[in-house]
Amino acid sequence: MGTLKENATIGFLGVLFITMKILGVLIHLFTVLMANEVDGFIGAALAFIFPGVAEVFWFVRVWIITGTVFNPYSIGILAYVIVFILIGTILSRSDKSV
Numbered sequence: 001m002g003t004l005k006e007n008a009t010i011g012f013l014g015v016l017f018i019t020m021k022i023l024g025v026l027i028h029l030f031t032v033l034m035a036n037e038v039d040g041f042i043g044a045a046l047a048f049i050f051p052g053v054a055e056v057f058w059f060v061r062v063w064i065i066t067g068t069v070f071n072p073y074s075i076g077i078l079a080y081v082i083v084f085i086l087i088g089t090i091l092s093r094s095d096k097s098v
Contacts, residue, residue, distance in 0.1 A: 009090060016087050023080045030073065031058050 002010075031054050036044035047054035055077060062073045069078075 009094065013087065013090055016083055016090075020080065020083045020087065023076065023083065027055060027073075027076050027080060030076070031055055034058060034062075034073070 028048075028051050031051075032044050032047045035047035035054065035058065047058070059074055059077050062071060063069050
């Protein structure tokens with residue numbers, strides 16, 4: 001058994017990983033639905049097939065369409081990036097492989 005700090009870190013990482021997975025699925029589903037609404041079936045199919053590229057494309061496109069980065073879609077993407085950075089920071093600072 002590790003120390004309380006190590007166990008808390010592992011637990012927090014677990015919560016962050018679950019959060020990242022759930023956010024990733026929700027963002028991708030919303031991206032596919034949005035692509036279908038704007039560009040039709042072909043756009044939705046391309047968004048479904050190319051997950052990471054589609055999210056970046058639609059992040060920029062929604063930003064341009066709305067004129068602000070602070071829209072629900074972009075905030076979801078930014079939350080995902082923040083969780084990703086937190087996980088990377090915690091893992092890089094850990095003494096052991098978690």
